[in-house]
Amino acid sequence: MIPHFLVWLQSLPFALDIRRSTWLFPTIETIHVLFIVIVVGSVSMFDLRLLNIASRDRAVTDLYEEIIPWTWASFACAAVAGFLLFSSDAVKYYHNIPFRMKMLLLLLVGLNTAFFQFRIYPRAGSWTAGARIPFAAKFAATFSLVFWIAIVACGRWIGFTK
Amino acid sequence: MQAFCDWLSNTPISLTIQTVLWIIPAVQTVHILCIAIVMSSMAMLDLRLIGLAGRRQTIPYMVNRFVPWVWWTLPVMLLSGAILIIGEPGRELLNPYFRAKMLMLATVVVITFFVQRLSDKSAYWDTRKGLAILAGSVSLLLWMGIVTAGRWIAYY
Numbered sequence: 001m002i003p004h005f006l007v008w009l010q011s012l013p014f015a016l017d018i019r020r021s022t023w024l025f026p027t028i029e030t031i032h033v034l035f036i037v038i039v040v041g042s043v044s045m046f047d048l049r050l051l052n053i054a055s056r057d058r059a060v061t062d063l064y065e066e067i068i069p070w071t072w073a074s075f076a077c078a079a080v081a082g083f084l085l086f087s088s089d090a091v092k093y094y095h096n097i098p099f100r101m102k103m104l105l106l107l108l109v110g111l112n113t114a115f116f117q118f119r120i121y122p123r124a125g126s127w128t129a130g131a132r133i134p135f136a137a138k139f140a141a142t143f144s145l146v147f148w149i150a151i152v153a154c155g156r157w158i159g160f161t162k
Numbered sequence: 163m164q165a166f167c168d169w170l171s172n173t174p175i176s177l178t179i180q181t182v183l184w185i186i187p188a189v190q191t192v193h194i195l196c197i198a199i200v201m202s203s204m205a206m207l208d209l210r211l212i213g214l215a216g217r218r219q220t221i222p223y224m225v226n227r228f229v230p231w232v233w234w235t236l237p238v239m240l241l242s243g244a245i246l247i248i249g250e251p252g253r254e255l256l257n258p259y260f261r262a263k264m265l266m267l268a269t270v271v272v273i274t275f276f277v278q279r280l281s282d283k284s285a286y287w288d289t290r291k292g293l294a295i296l297a298g299s300v301s302l303l304l305w306m307g308i309v310t311a312g313r314w315i316a317y318y
Contacts, residue, residue, distance in 0.1 A: 160186075
């Protein structure tokens with residue numbers, strides 16, 4: 001059933017346009033990369049704060065409000081660009097191992113994000129400059145850093161196995 | 163230049179990089195992760211210069227917070243970039259996108275250096291909002307241009 005849907009998807013006019021054009025894929029891919037580097041960079045800034053490695057003079061909630069909206073907005077744009085790239089050759093990407101790994105890692109990072117958002121961050125009001133940050137928050141931050149690095153690696157790997 | 167590329171691509175180190183399958187993807191990944199650090203740091207600083215974000219902090223504060231990350235990360239990028247060039251010399255050295263990237267990089271490094279220097283005087287930007295907007299805009303466009311040119315190397 002899924003391959004059926006993917007064949008249909010990659011036959012849609014917009015997908016065919018991307019596939020046939022010489023410049024559309026590289027342009028969308030460049031946009032994908034630009035948004036990804038903002039996502040990974042901004043998440044890393046916040047994770048490094050949780051690990052007490054950077055921006056230690058700022059309250060965690062201040063940093064969250066300053067950075068995380070950009071992370072979400074950039075992630076949404078990166079996801080849209082990624083979907084367009086995927087559509088241009090859906091069946092092939094679906095069977096691509098690094099692509100599948102990347103999707104699995106994204107799912108896991110999403111679960112970690114939800115866990116942080118709903119279970120850990122509500123208590124962040126007291127994490128001002130110099131305050132002790134709970135182990136759960138540090139664990140989630142480390143998990144996030146490691147998995148985002150792995151996501152980038154898998155993403156690059158797709159290009160070498162397609 | 164072509165002759166140099168031919169010579170370089172036949173050296174033992176270049177052949178090793180070419181043939182050991184995981185080296186180039188791994189080094190490119192390191193390069194991309196460094197881009198994430200540099201782009202995010204500079205995006206935050208540039209948006210502050212332009213006045214669109216982070217206005218609760220002064221420009222000198224943002225400079226001191228973010229510019230060091232660039233200076234520490236750039237050597238890593240130069241090293242990873244050098245490995246990629248040694249592995250596939252013609253792919254970069256004979257490529258107009260690569261040259262454009264290096265030109266833009268040199269320009270933005272100079273701009274960043276001067277922005278950092280000028281920020282040593284704590285009230286410098288208070289009376290020069292127009293200059294701040296110009297510096298932030300040009301810097302942001304250059305960084306985005308560098309990433310774009312970098313990606314397009316592969317498509318030349």
